[in-house]
Amino acid sequence: MNKTQTQAVKDFFSKNNTFVIVQADNPDGDSLTSALAIGRIIESLDKTAYQFCSVKIADYLSYIDDQSTVSSQFPPDFDASIIVDASAKVLFENLEKSRKFGLLAGKPCLVIDHHSNECDLEFATIVYQKTAVSASQLVAEISKIIGAKLDLTTKELITIGILSDSLGLVSEATDSAAVRLIADYIDDGVSLAKLDNLRRETYRKSPEIIKYKAKLLDRIEYWADGQVSTVVIPWNEIQTYSNEYNPSMLVIEEMRQAIGVNLAVAFKIYPDRITAKLRSNYGIRVCDKIAEKFGGGGHPYASGFKIKGRNTDVKELTDKVIVEYLRLIKDD
Ligand SMILES: [Mn+2]
DSSP: HHHHHHHHHHHHHOOOOEEEEOOOOOOOOOHHHHHHHHHHHHHHHTTTEEEOSSSOOGGTTTTTTTGEEESSSSSOOOOOEEEEEEEOGGGGHHHHTTTTTTHHSSSSSSEEOSSSSSSOEEEEEEEOOOOOOOOHHHHHHHHTTTOOHHHHHHHHHHHHHHHHTTTTSSSSTTTTHHHHHHHHHHHHTTTTTHHHHHHHHHHOOOOOHHHHHHHHHHHHEEEETTTTEEEEEEEHHHHTTTTTTTTHHHHHHHHSSSOOOOEEEEEESSSSSSEEEEEOTTOOOHHHHHHHHOOEETTTTTEEEEESSSSSHHHHHHHHHHHHHHHHHHEE
């Protein structure tokens, strides 16, 4: 951040009074906590923050405080918008479809993101995009820039966001700044044990979901001499189970754990699209590159993409992903 950008961030918060905070169509823990944290910061400045997300926040995030403020209705009026944890247009399809992009376009818009893609939201007026393990960490940086004081709940939210995107401070993108920030927050009263306990409570699954997990595990397939594992989740299962638990998240970590596996991919088949979630093991930095090849994005060890249309054959898609994977590890 150079001086001009820092000043632009300060002006953005001082000159506007009513903000809409926007999450992408696939909100995760970090997206939710960064949105809620920046919302609380705005309110601490005696200004108004509306929370918008086009989809319902998943049940597995229900332990995160404050989320009842997130609405799928766009506020009638606002001065400026803030987009958190995303900067790629493809992640805002619902917003685009409902023509809400037009409402954002005429006004100042701050993007806060830690993904590696270049921001293609052409209406963004300030792009605060940096390498960091989570967007929540960048929210903490912004609070420093504008001199806002954070209360305990806001610090807890930021901590949850960092822990969630860094998989508990062990992902490769976890830097000392993230650890230091959390250390400071612990001094200020944040309890990691309390936050982890809350998270674990909501991770408990119903017996039906455990049974379904067994089915998914049974359907895992192995390719490329066991280096790539895939699972396919059809639409009827998405409909039945998604509300309680994201089917891919139910098995993808276990898929990655199998001996010999470098890359795990979970495909979900929707009526009008196929989505893929990718996870790779330490040292196999391929996920972002594979996802980008198919129009998606993410991080070296975790990414996703989406293919629109009804006619994509998942087996053909699997083959293409494997070809790309083999090409990338050969290049390495
Ligand atoms: Mn994130």
